[in-house]
Amino acid sequence: NAGVTQTPKFRILKIGQSMTLQCTQDMNHNYMYWYRQDPGMGLKLIYYSVGAGITDKGEVPNGYNVSRSTTEDFPLRLELAAPSQTSVYFCASSPGLASLYEQYFGPGTRLTVT
């Protein structure tokens, strides 16, 4: 199993550009999550999904969109990049409710918006 994979590893965007961060898991987990981590801070939940076709907002959803058309994939879309979105983005998955099951994290995408 590859676990949770994320692409790209690094990206530099100009203000106003758009991009999609890819996340794929091969563990057949229903639950998937997107977090961002700013320097020296903990993780903040952006969006999560409890299954294909079902997504919901987390703590900091503004400026982002997600979709979940398959169990395996959970892409995160930035439509109009802003400097405040400079961060490290982590995707995670879990077999059930996050409070009962451990989450498995990807290696992260380091995004800089200038």
Added chain:
Amino acid sequence: DAKTTQPPSMDCAEGRAANLPCNHSTISGNEYVYWYRQIHSQGPQYIIHGLKNNETNEMASLIITEDRKSSTLILPHATLRDTAVYYCIVRVATGYSTLTFGKGTMLLVSP
């Protein structure tokens, strides 16, 4: 969700036990205690979780006080690779719940 309080940093000598404390005095009866860690530039890694009994796995032990207001994560023989930020998280086990990560404890294991 109950709030948690952790020291910002701790030191430990290689080969010794690392005991990381966490206070969660407002924890309620249906909330679990979770521990994750994050090695520099990597994604967080699950360590262990528990409700009220002490738990042990191949990575660590979790000791929860009888009143459940605090807990301690124990790494029995710390190695240099255990240098990481350790997060203590408390979360209720119902609904579409997620985990909220605070600032954690930076554990530095030295030779």
